[in-house]
Amino acid sequence: MSTFWSWWIIVITVVTLLGSLWLLVANRKTTISGQPGTDGEAPTTGHSYDGIEEYDNPLPAWWFWKFVGTVVFAAVYLALYPGLGSFQGLLGWTQENQWEASMAAADAKMDAQYAEYASRTIDDLAGDPAAKRMGRRLYNNNCSVCHGVGGSGANGFPNLADNDWLYGGHPEAILATLNGGRQGVMPAWGAVLGDEGVVNVTEYVLSLSDEPHNAAQAAAGGEQFAMFCASCHMPDGSGMQALGAPNLTDNIWLYRQADLTLAENIRATLRQGRNGIMPSQSDKLRPEKIHLIAAYVYGLSQTGAP
Ligand code: HEC
Ligand code: HEC
Known part of the structure; x- marks a missing residue:
């Protein structure tokens, strides 16, 4: 955001906040002095519409303070979090670092599990239902957009469950495909x-x-x-x-x-x-995850069942 637009937003936001506060305080009591009330009733403003008179009641205190509270909340919020133009907020909070923190927390929770699986061979994991469940979840999140659920494939995207391989289907070949990516080059004839x-x-x-x-x-x-x-x-x-x-x-x-x-x-x-381009996964996924996905994919071609 350019400096101009940043200040544009800051000025409009601050003026709006202060302006509504001023409006509230300035109108808390009307200055029009009307008729005193009779029998302990509130005084009227002197305004009369078709015989209906307007009482000069102050704003209810709870409403007044709730309004003040929202303005204070807005001020505190805008000081702590990003919102005022390009001002980052005192807490330094961003969507990205919140996302990263929650991913790191999730990864930390899974670390022990991943470490155990990473130490076992792909062949071994392909026969372990719990490992395959984790592999399937990772596959569904990262691969199914192109290769379909269960590895069914699509036009231009190879079927991964049919035990027919462009680049080889033993565990090392699948790992090499995932880590390095692949690029099929068929020249035009x-x-x-x-x-x-x-x-x-x-x-x-x-x-x-x-x-x-x-x-x-x-x-x-x-x-x-x-x-x-x-x-x-x-x-x-x-x-x-x-x-x-x-x-x-x-x-x-x-x-x-x-x-x-x-x-x-x-x-x-x-x-x-x-x-055809198979994107490399090594810059997107941790090696432990790639290991599990490879086991899931290897298992697909061994049993044909997801
Ligand atoms: C953007 C689409 C896309 C994504 C995402 C993708 N792939 Fe691929 N993948 C391809 C394409 C296209 C090919 C074929 C490349 C070629 O034509 O040479 C391929 C090839 C492969 C192969 C080689 C198949 C063979 O027959 O040798 C494997 C294995 C594979 N992908 C697994 C995966 C896994 C596992 C994931 C998820 C981590 C994944 N792919 C994510 C598009 C994708
Ligand atoms: C330089 C190596 C090379 C040469 C030469 C070559 N091809 Fe290919 N061909 C490939 C590759 C690699 C692919 C896979 C492309 C991809 O994955 O996107 C392919 C794909 C194909 C396909 C698609 C197969 C499918 O399953 O859809 C056909 C058909 C084909 N080639 C036929 C031919 C014919 C016929 C010739 C000769 C006129 C030829 N190719 C020459 C490398 C080659």
Whole structure:
């Protein structure tokens, strides 16, 4: 906030507070002296509306002091907490440090539990229901937006429960994926292959997993596959985990936009390329948490059940 707007807010707030206090005190007693009351009744202000007279009663004391109290409360609050422009308040309270303090308190409570789990292998934890429950909670908070509840996956986001892996599914590979992140690089082939080439190679890719295809086009596409694709996807199409190049023979597809046919999805992959990004978790989550999540994910592929 610029200094000008900060002072703008400070001045308006303070003037409003003092102004309402002044209004209250100044009007506590009306200065219009009206008629004295009869029979012990309060005096009137002298105002008369259609014969109805206005009494000159003071404000009730409880109401008056409650109002003063709210003004005092506001002044004390604005001195202690942020609220007056960019003034931080005497307590130094911020939303962030409150959040951090409560996270630290929660972490401290869990520390003993985490330490116990961190000392056990992922293989071991994947068979421990209590550890898996904690892992599932962490997974749901941090991973399910992309990979779905239970690791079901989505278009462009790999299924983590099917025991089919881009980068490998043993505990070390999963840990490496979580800690370092992954970036799949599938170059675009539209310009190299041309329209006919894209169609032919697509038929060949379909043939690799025994999907319906045009045999003549697939044969032509096979030659181009050997030339352009085998270096990453291997000559037999079985993929390469070091690069995250998917196995093209298992009929499991990472890119499967629902309103397109399988052939259309593959042609789109070839024309435009694909660059799936798995964000690194090591700067977001403590190693103990990553360890538990890895155990949960590993367990998914072992049993297929969340
Ligand atoms: C912003 C979306 C996003 C989030 C959040 C995310 N991932 Fe991923 N993840 C991806 C994408 C995209 C890929 C595939 C990368 C590629 O195409 O090469 C991937 C890949 C993976 C893989 C490799 C799968 C394989 O077949 O080898 C694992 C394991 C994984 N993620 C686990 C997790 C876990 C556990 C979390 C939570 C801590 C998580 N991911 C959070 C998007 C995400
Ligand atoms: C430089 C290595 C490399 C080359 C060369 C390459 N690919 Fe890929 N391919 C990849 C990677 C990595 C992915 C995964 C992209 C991702 O995770 O976002 C991929 C993804 C794909 C997919 C999507 C699979 C799915 O499950 O949705 C298809 C289909 C494919 N490639 C076919 C081909 C064909 C056909 C060629 C040759 C014209 C080819 N690739 C050349 C690395 C390569």
